[in-house]
Amino acid sequence: MTYPLSSDHRALQARVRAFADRFLIPHEVHAELNDGAFPDGAEAAARAEAARLGLCAMNMPKALGGSGLSTLEQVLVSEQIGRVTNGLGWLVTTPARCLAEVATEQQLETWVKPTIRGERHECYAITEEEAGSDVDAIRTTARRDGGHYVIDGEKWHVTSANQADYLVVQAKLADGPNAGTHALFYVECRAPGVRFVRTPAYSHTYAHHHPIVAFEGVRVPEANRIGAEGQGMAFTHDWFRYERLMIAARCCGAAERLIEEATAFAKGRIAFGQPIFDNQSIQFMLADSLTELWAARLMVYRLAEAHDAGEDVKILHGQCSMAKLYGSEMANRVADRAVQIFGGRGYMRENVAERFFRELRVDRIWEGTSEIQRSIIAGQLAKRGQEALIG
Structure with a gap:
């Protein structure tokens, strides 16, 4: 017997499969031979169709403009997107839902809602040269300075940083009552002190790169902190x-x-x-x-x-x-x-x-x-x- 999915689930599965077969898979070889890029005009067509099908920000609440799909529905979508090589399916975006759950009104309007609408693009700066599986070993610090934090450190494997306009940065608090615990911060890619060190070549051929990014005395307002200190x-x-x-x-x-x-x-x-x-x-x-x-x-x-x-x-x-x-x-x-x-x-x-x-x-x-x-x-x-x- 097959897995007992509802007729609605089967219909969703079929829609996403047809989307992948028509708008993504035919462009794989072109992408492989052209640094992961779609042919001219094909990416815009694929993005438009993904939006029409309600696939973008599928994990985000409908109240904020997301698709609000159930976890099972998201799995069905992700499975079909997984049939596609070269990262072409990455245009089906899933920003971290926790960002929306703890966002202030300013954060919702500045980062979360525009990202859901596809107007802004995020990347996650967590891993470091000496801190991969052991996330607590990160050396990037956030030090209090009045109403700001000053972030110093270097992040590796910052996936999609070349296509993002802001980063979600994980740092250890350097001082205060929560010193040694972790916090996340919104950091604009063009903020003073943010430096793209280099972009290593990887085994796959994706348009989404994984640069090394340095943070050198980057000042961010307290309002850019995601949630409370220690929740990172x-x-x-x-x-x-x-x-x-x-x-x-x-x-x-x-x-x-x-x-x-x-x-x-x-x-x-x-x-x-x-x-x-x-x-x-x-x-x-x-x-x-x-x-x-x-x-x-x-x-x-x-x-x-x-x-x-x-x-x-x-x-x-x-x-x-x-x-x-x-x-x-x-x-x-x-x-x-x-x-x-x-x-x-x-x-x-x-x-x-x-x-x-x-x-x-x-x-x-x-x-x-x-x-x-x-x-x-x-x-x-x-x-x-x-x-x-x-x-």
């Missing part, structure tokens, strides 16, 4: 839970596309007088891939429903780690098998398997490495027991 880490954990689930969903979409493409190729590729699909070795790779995809999809859909039902966030934290761990590693295995099935073609950049082979690798690293996810899961098991986590 809680907001980051909330974002990690969300992103880990959506990464798992996108990995399901990638695996689905790879299985489709590899199966079609295997049926048509003739070697030694017969389709290579008839070879048991090929069948076994596809069978293993399909089985793992089904398991990951069941996990992701059920976890999305648990979020919508308001289940214990501490349990959900561990389960999001399980979904991200299994989904990302599953998709990497599927990509590896797909490259093998395509043979020499699977090593060509114009081939979907080659692109996914590179692109999916980072899903085992960002938003918490596979090793960190295992540590979280084991910690949850020790604290709460097996029944609490998986029934």
